[in-house]
Amino acid sequence: MPVPILLVTGFLGAGKTTVVNHLLAHAEGRRIAAVVNDFGAINIDAELIAGASDGVVSLANGCICCSLEGDLLRTLATLLRRDPKPEYIVIETSGVADPAEIVRNLMDPVILREAPLETVLCVMDTATPPAALDDALHRSQLRVADIVALSKLDLADEGAGARIREAIRAQRVPAVVVDAQHGEIPSALLFPATVDRAPAPRKPGPKRPAEQRFETLSWTSDQPLSLARLQQAIGRLAPKLARAKGLLETVEQPGRRMVFQFAAGRATLAPADAALAVSDAALAVGDAPALPCARIVFIVELGVLSKAELDGIMETCVADR
Numbered sequence: 464m465p466v467p468i469l470l471v472t473g474f475l476g477a478g479k480t481t482v483v484n485h486l487l488a489h490a491e492g493r494r495i496a497a498v499v500n501d502f503g504a505i506n507i508d509a510e511l512i513a514g515a516s517d518g519v520v521s522l523a524n525g526c527i528c529c530s531l532e533g534d535l536l537r538t539l540a541t542l543l544r545r546d547p548k549p550e551y552i553v554i555e556t557s558g559v560a561d562p563a564e565i566v567r568n569l570m571d572p573v574i575l576r577e578a579p580l581e582t583v584l585c586v587m588d589t590a591t592p593p594a595a596l597d598d599a600l601h602r603s604q605l606r607v608a609d610i611v612a613l614s615k616l617d618l619a620d621e622g623a624g625a626r627i628r629e630a631i632r633a634q635r636v637p638a639v640v641v642d643a644q645h646g647e648i649p650s651a652l653l654f655p656a657t658v659d660r661a662p663a664p665r666k667p668g669p670k671r672p673a674e675q676r677f678e679t680l681s682w683t684s685d686q687p688l689s690l691a692r693l694q695q696a697i698g699r700l701a702p703k704l705a706r707a708k709g710l711l712e713t714v715e716q717p718g719r720r721m722v723f724q725f726a727a728g729r730a731t732l733a734p735a736d737a738a739l740a741v742s743d744a745a746l747a748v749g750d751a752p753a754l755p756c757a758r759i760v761f762i763v764e765l766g767v768l769s770k771a772e773l774d775g776i777m778e779t780c781v782a783d784r
């Protein structure tokens with residue numbers, strides 16, 4: 464029986480992990496395996512998907528559309544040899560990935576026969592300015608999509624939904640556009656009810672050289688951070704950041720793990736939920752090294768921020784320095 468693949472694409476911070484988490488939390492008995500690709504050395508996304516029903520495979524420190532394509536195919540082959548086999552596979556790409564390259568890799572004849580690419584979902588922040596869709600990466604992510612899910616409607620102004628739908632229509636992509644409040648998309652849209660036929664192979668579009676446009680910088684601390692100083696530091700860094708995310712403890716609430724997110728100019732800090740606490744406990748057993756108090760990944764356009772500048776600003780958040 465072929466195992467259908469759902470490929471989740473979308474720009475940095477659009478809401479892909481939120482969609483994948485929602486899907487896994489509402490799996491309703493389906494065995495879903497998730498493959499998560501984070502571009503940085505620390506794979507925060509895999510940790511944020513702690514509640515996966517059939518395990519999460521993390522591919523970090525590279526991009527599955529260029530340097531890790533072999534790893535993706537090997538990972539899929541391993542998943543397909545699992546007993547019991549997953550019934551569905553979700554692949555979450557990093558926000559900098561060109562999905563056309565991943566679609567091309569998934570057209571590998573063996574993978575296509577055993578795990579055909581069924582659906583490509585592009586998650587898009589409703590507040591994305593229409594002009595941003597002219598960007599090559601946005602265009603490529605839209606062009607391969609069967610479904611575009613508009614995220615963060617609750618944060619967008621009143622006309623934003625209509626504006627972005629019009630801009631997507633202007634790109635003349637055949638995708639269905641749906642709203643996805645906090646990652647909620649009916650799973651019937653994403654996975655077929657029966658898996659008795661393989662979808663047709665896809666044409667991934669013209670091959671273009673992978674554009675090196677973003678880099679990730681990681682910062683860790685073995686001390687908790689001062690919340691007020693973190694706010695100041697992020698305020699200083701914000702103009703240079705495309706995306707940041709991480710896990711940290713604050714001096715104000717010692718021992719409480721928080722998830723830090725920065726996307727589309729907006730920073731949030733929320734308590735890490737119970738699922739994360741479980742994954743931490745699992746990580747803490749055996750020979751695993753103790754995790755630092757703060758682990759944050761910053762994604763920036765190439766050359767706009769040096770590691771030394773980042774370290775200098777972030778070190779000010781450590782209370783006793």
Ligand SMILES: Nc1nc2c(ncn2[C@@H]2O[C@H](COP(=O)(O)OP(=O)(O)OP(=O)(O)O)[C@@H](O)[C@H]2O)c(=O)[nH]1
Nearest residue numbers: 475476477478479480481558614615644645724726
């Ligand atoms: N208010 C609100 N926030 C959302 C919604 N969807 C996602 N977010 C928030 O947006 C931020 C980024 O969401 P993620 O799901 O991590 O985005 P992503 O596309 O996986 O990010 P990358 O993998 O880094 O590209 C997080 O703080 C989410 O909680 C939504 O519908 N409403």
